[in-house]
Amino acid sequence: MKIHNYSAGPCILPPDVMRKASEAVIEFNGTGLSILEMSHRSKEFVAVMDRARALVKEVLNVPEHYEVLFLQGGASLGFYITALNYLKTGGKAAYINTGTWASNAIKEAGRVGEVNVVASSEDRNFNYIPKNVAVPGDADYLHFTSNNTIFGTQFKDFPKADVPLICDMSSDIFSKRINVADFAMIYAGAQKNLGPAGATVYIVNPEMLGKTGRDLPNMLNLETHIKKESMFNTPPVFSVFVSMLTLEWLQALGGIDEMEKINNAKAQLLYSEIDRNPLFASTTAVEDRSAMNATFVLQNEAHQSIFDEMWKAAGISGIKGHRSVGGYRASMYNALPLESVQVLVDVMRELENKV
Amino acid sequence: MKIHNYSAGPCILPPDVMRKASEAVIEFNGTGLSILEMSHRSKEFVAVMDRARALVKEVLNVPEHYEVLFLQGGASLGFYITALNYLKTGGKAAYINTGTWASNAIKEAGRVGEVNVVASSEDRNFNYIPKNVAVPGDADYLHFTSNNTIFGTQFKDFPKADVPLICDMSSDIFSKRINVADFAMIYAGAQKNLGPAGATVYIVNPEMLGKTGRDLPNMLNLETHIKKESMFNTPPVFSVFVSMLTLEWLQALGGIDEMEKINNAKAQLLYSEIDRNPLFASTTAVEDRSAMNATFVLQNEAHQSIFDEMWKAAGISGIKGHRSVGGYRASMYNALPLESVQVLVDVMRELENKV
Numbered sequence: 001m002k003i004h005n006y007s008a009g010p011c012i013l014p015p016d017v018m019r020k021a022s023e024a025v026i027e028f029n030g031t032g033l034s035i036l037e038m039s040h041r042s043k044e045f046v047a048v049m050d051r052a053r054a055l056v057k058e059v060l061n062v063p064e065h066y067e068v069l070f071l072q073g074g075a076s077l078g079f080y081i082t083a084l085n086y087l088k089t090g091g092k093a094a095y096i097n098t099g100t101w102a103s104n105a106i107k108e109a110g111r112v113g114e115v116n117v118v119a120s121s122e123d124r125n126f127n128y129i130p131k132n133v134a135v136p137g138d139a140d141y142l143h144f145t146s147n148n149t150i151f152g153t154q155f156k157d158f159p160k161a162d163v164p165l166i167c168d169m170s171s172d173i174f175s176k177r178i179n180v181a182d183f184a185m186i187y188a189g190a191q192k193n194l195g196p197a198g199a200t201v202y203i204v205n206p207e208m209l210g211k212t213g214r215d216l217p218n219m220l221n222l223e224t225h226i227k228k229e230s231m232f233n234t235p236p237v238f239s240v241f242v243s244m245l246t247l248e249w250l251q252a253l254g255g256i257d258e259m260e261k262i263n264n265a266k267a268q269l270l271y272s273e274i275d276r277n278p279l280f281a282s283t284t285a286v287e288d289r290s291a292m293n294a295t296f297v298l299q300n301e302a303h304q305s306i307f308d309e310m311w312k313a314a315g316i317s318g319i320k321g322h323r324s325v326g327g328y329r330a331s332m333y334n335a336l337p338l339e340s341v342q343v344l345v346d347v348m349r350e351l352e353n354k355v
Numbered sequence: 356m357k358i359h360n361y362s363a364g365p366c367i368l369p370p371d372v373m374r375k376a377s378e379a380v381i382e383f384n385g386t387g388l389s390i391l392e393m394s395h396r397s398k399e400f401v402a403v404m405d406r407a408r409a410l411v412k413e414v415l416n417v418p419e420h421y422e423v424l425f426l427q428g429g430a431s432l433g434f435y436i437t438a439l440n441y442l443k444t445g446g447k448a449a450y451i452n453t454g455t456w457a458s459n460a461i462k463e464a465g466r467v468g469e470v471n472v473v474a475s476s477e478d479r480n481f482n483y484i485p486k487n488v489a490v491p492g493d494a495d496y497l498h499f500t501s502n503n504t505i506f507g508t509q510f511k512d513f514p515k516a517d518v519p520l521i522c523d524m525s526s527d528i529f530s531k532r533i534n535v536a537d538f539a540m541i542y543a544g545a546q547k548n549l550g551p552a553g554a555t556v557y558i559v560n561p562e563m564l565g566k567t568g569r570d571l572p573n574m575l576n577l578e579t580h581i582k583k584e585s586m587f588n589t590p591p592v593f594s595v596f597v598s599m600l601t602l603e604w605l606q607a608l609g610g611i612d613e614m615e616k617i618n619n620a621k622a623q624l625l626y627s628e629i630d631r632n633p634l635f636a637s638t639t640a641v642e643d644r645s646a647m648n649a650t651f652v653l654q655n656e657a658h659q660s661i662f663d664e665m666w667k668a669a670g671i672s673g674i675k676g677h678r679s680v681g682g683y684r685a686s687m688y689n690a691l692p693l694e695s696v697q698v699l700v701d702v703m704r705e706l707e708n709k710v
Contacts, residue, residue, distance in 0.1 A: 080575070234429055
């Protein structure tokens with residue numbers, strides 16, 4: 001049976017990427033070696049790393065002087081790296097709190113210096129995105145999380161501020177056009193729209209680095225990694241390789257504008273049904289609904305067991321909601337086809353006819 | 356042509372592991388999903404993580420109360436994690452310097468607190484292992500690197516000390532029997548004897564943690580990862596899965612004792628030829644020669660181009676020495692078969708006959 005994979009992450013990747021990745025595990029590019037057993041200093045892998053970094057720049061139209069890094073540790077280590085590299089000794093940083101990941105970023109920055117939470121949607125269990133946020137002009141940077149996978153909210157317009165912007169885009173990077181030049185740094189765990197867990201992409205304006213007055217351990221120092229062209233130590237070779245394949249797939253599909261159109265069509269299809277179908281309700285503010293993660297609940301809990309049975313029978317996987325929200329969460333990352341969304345919508349309609 | 360892969364790391368893995376890994380990239384365990392697109396919270400992957408952790412304990416006969424973690428960042432991040440978690444505020448740590456990686460560990464620990472280099476082989480370009488090291492009884496721990504991949508040296512007997520031992524075993528873990536109970540912590544990048552780059556295994560005596568008086572960022576705090584059973588954040592799923600496969604392969608082969616026998620036979624075969632063949636010379640002290648990485652040079656540099664041509668023609672790959680030693684380095688990690696060593700030895704003999 002075909003599985004419609006709505007996993008919140010690690011998540012669906014394009015079948016063609018899987019096929020090429022599987023082949024490279026046996027033999028990479030006619031070398032007689034598996035991609036898993038090649039030196040990261042081999043000319044073949046150096047070419048993979050260079051191409052992956054270049055593709056990030058091409059796909060997102062990243063300014064020439066920005067640097068792209070593939071590091072390890074996920075956004076969770078990124079929270080700490082952010083503060084270490086940008087929060088000046090004696091300075092302060094501004095954060096917007098839109099849920100679990102933003103809260104964790106705030107916690108880790110607090111270990112480095114003063115943190116000012118300039119806006120929060122905690123008052124309504126993070127079901128909306130704070131607007132018109134006032135950011136003190138003397139903050140070292142403003143940090144926010146572009147998309148909240150758990151609560152299903154997403155910034156449609158990025159906040160404006162007179163200080164450098166830093167964004168954790170783990171769950172919606174590469175899903176839509178963004179203006180990278182607006183940011184001092186963007187970082188994102190690979191395991192949503194990019195590749196397998198284990199790589200974390202950093203897109204960095206190097207002009208903003210080296211201003212904290214702090215001596216940093218090499219592995220947490222973005223300048224070290226930039227100097228070594230993302231190869232200070234052994235990189236997560238396979239995750240970088242698969243990320244490269246995914247970016248090639250995205251380019252072949254028509255690039256970021258085409259991807260955004262497809263993602264909007266998927267979100268439109270599902271949210272229309274959530275709004276139309278009297279059995280379901282959205283859990284988030286309409287204007288802040290994520291195109292990546294749609295969270296919704298049944299109006300009547302008595303319908304749960306039959307609905308669960310029906311979507312499982314249709315081959316749908318991974319739409320159980322996170323425990324802090326309950327209900328359902330349909331994650332519609334780049335590689336999820338429109339047809340999979342149609343299958344879910346059909347099940348929702350069937351439920352309406354049945355009960 | 357069959358390739359004899361002597362890469363220093365990432366390095367050769369067993370063909371059977373590659374085949375299973377390749378298959379799982381298409382579909383894992385009848386789930387209808389690729390191992391790359393499965394939630395790390397799925398029961399299938401939780402079982403993989405549990406099994407990988409349990410296998411480390413079984414294979415190395417790890418004491419029951421020790422904890423096994425699969426983290427990210429390589430040994431390079433481990434250098435800093437070590438000092439953060441074990442070097443007390445106001446305390447000091449003892450280090451043995453046996454080359455590049457040990458030096459880097461010393462550098463990162465120096466960012467955390469006082470470091471006392473109690474022995475070094477720098478005086479002879481790290482071509483030997485310091486013996487009978489005196490370690491101050493008030494040091495928080497003694498750190499050393501069990502095997503030096505670059506200079507081809509290896510501790511045959513581990514140092515004795517009245518303080519906790521911490522060891523970076525990146526390049527010889529799982530190659531021979533060790534007594535884990537002697538160590539407060541062992542850590543190792545996966546990409547030699549364990550799996551693909553991107554995972555780092557930590558074997559930890561939890562009784563020794565939490566004594567530094569230091570507040571640690573979550574991602575660098577071993578106690579956090581222990582509490583969350585190595586799933587504080589998204590782990591490097593594929594690297595953990597392949598590590599599990601490699602450990603299963605090692606067990607099926609007969610376990611660590613059998614592995615040690617095979618590794619000794621390979622080292623014996625190559626070093627005997629280096630010693631016998633008048634065209635070659637070993638670069639390390641005989642008693643400290645690594646069973647994992649054999650470094651050697653040609654006595655006469657004029658033979659280099661013909662030798663290079665010959666081993667390339669035999670399908671040998673990755674034996675160029677590191678730039679800081681020159682000559683050749685034959686890395687004979689677990690998955691390298693004895694037959695591959697025989698091919699290299701045959702080429703060395705042919706060269707002798709030819710010139």
